[in-house]
Amino acid sequence: MIVNYETTEEQSLIQSSVSSLLSEKLPVDRLREVGHYFGAVEQSIWDDLVGIGLFGLGLSEQQGGIGYTLLEEIMTIFAMGENLVSVNLLAQMIAIHLAEDKDTLQRLMAGEAKASLLAVTDPQTAWLIDGDQATHVVILSDGLALQTIDQFTAASSAELIDETVSNKVIKHEFPPLPRSEHSDRLSLYCSAYLAGMAKATTEMAVAYANTREQFGHPISAFQALKHSCADMHVRAEAASSQTLYAATTFNLNDESTRITETACSRLLAQQAAFTNAKANIQIHGGMGFTAECDAHLYLKRAHVLSILGSSRLGERERILKGK
């Protein structure tokens, strides 16, 4: 199989129009204000997100979508990770692929119906992430299921390591759902998001090192930091290249290869996000340890992503066994 990485003009346009919108309206520093947590700013620009064609981007025209593929969706998601956008956007995108009736599909694409992720943590418990405005939930339990939110009532709030994300604990019977192609699709969404985070933390670390001066020159002149940043860059590139490869070959692969390629992407992207977030904090020195510096936001969000349809053992099993 020959995968040609040269982006087409259309792909470049899709990617840049989304990343411009996100940099402008959802920059990461919005998360310095408590009022901007829980996907609040995302809600306020919901019409812009609908307008740019994010929802239904990778659904075929035949099925009622915009007519691009998983690959184009993935290309827009890197920027979401860079800007620590609410995972509601990923929920909305996957919900559209899960929708079984035309009416629900149209309402999701128009943004009238709003989906949030409901991550099952044990057979009677699930966590509703950023679900304040949700009309629908995407149940994450190995397999995925799209349902309306009415049958679920929140028992309590349980604040997470990531203060910018809201978490409502739902008590319900959650029977295991078999993994499907959609599970892999969502996992690649998460991989792209994580790869975006890995890239953003690299850029943040380099920018800081280039401006912070000690011993008479920028600390970026010290080889230890140069090597740390070089490794961050390589990790981020490996994660994004692999995720793009998996997305490009998604429909051509047999099921077992698709599962393996997806799991390879998720494992590496998760590690890249974690390792780079930690290295970024370290390079920021004392400042990196503060709440004021944005570095901690990337670390905390990486932990939230790590429990969304993924586990340490799960990814490794899927890599080795292809199921």
Next chain:
Amino acid sequence: MQILDTPEYRQFREQCSDWLHENTPKEIRPPEGEAMRQFDLQWQRKQYEGGWAGVSWPKEYGGRGLSVFEQLVWHEEYARAGGPPSGSMFVALSHAGPTLIVCGTEEQRSQYLPPILKGEENWCQGFSEPGAGSDLASLKCKAVIDGDELVVNGTKIWTSYGHLATRQELLVRTDPNEAKHRGITWVICDMDSPGIDIRPIKAMSGLTHFAQIFYDDVRIPLSNVVGEVNQGWKTTMSTLGFERGTGTIPHQMELSKKVNELIEIAIELSAKQSAGELIDLDITMAELAQLKAEAAALRSLTAAQVARGATQEVPGPEGNIVALYFGELTRRVHAATVELLGASGLLRDQAHNYPVEYLESFKWAIGGGTSEIRRNVIAERILGMPKTKLSV
């Protein structure tokens, strides 16, 4: 970004596959020495006779002139057919030949290129010195012009296949008053010249693949200079433009194969265990899955680099990403193989000779550019971090 899947590519792939399966040598490649060299030359000759010599060389110089994506297909099929490494033909095909193509005179090209393609001559590289490794530009091997000849005195080290090569691409300092990369000349040296003393060096694997070479008043005609006298650095840099990201594909494919082999070994071993499956033990599983994921990423990074090779006017520093990733990963894969096998992993005389492969693997993070230098290049040329100047 897309899959390239046209009837032309499919047809081409079949063509490669058919010829390779028919013609790939069935005998085991000798591990070292003159026998290994003869094997490499003969395989080159066979590829020449089959019309497959110089896949990346332009047609006008006797090559196949394949596009980067066609080269990718060739390399994939080559690995599938179990093709041997280019070994002692590597420098001639991937470095010396391309340098002559880009910078050589017509006479030099017509004299030296055909014997390479035909598998009649192979080359080695006389670049590094005991005092000039990462800091190549500080090389000291001296050449003085005497009439229409250069007289060379000095020494080169880490010359891969130096003891088994017909010719050498040799970097000498022709202007001692110029520092560093100024005053260097690129010259073709015949390895049977009087005054050349070749001392093979044994690697820690036990194999002897490279040598130190001493030059004692070695005379080389000025007509052997490639490019201009004192412009050797320019000649060397121009060769970099030839490398379009396809050079690493054979290594990447071999490594993916190795990882799958490693997983099979683990499964085989687990079948012999009485208590549970080894493959399910957390430690082993975690390590194997990690290696497999990284091998997949290496494949993806390589493909991304090939696309850059197809579109960039002048190759940028991104090739260092693939080289760094490969160097680090191959070392870990080979280490894992030996460790996984326990005591039997230490035995030298097995069909696979894992200890030797493992010890050999250390060179990938050192030769051709250490991992540390590659990280410096990535930091400086991709990330825009400053050069490190040590305060005295």
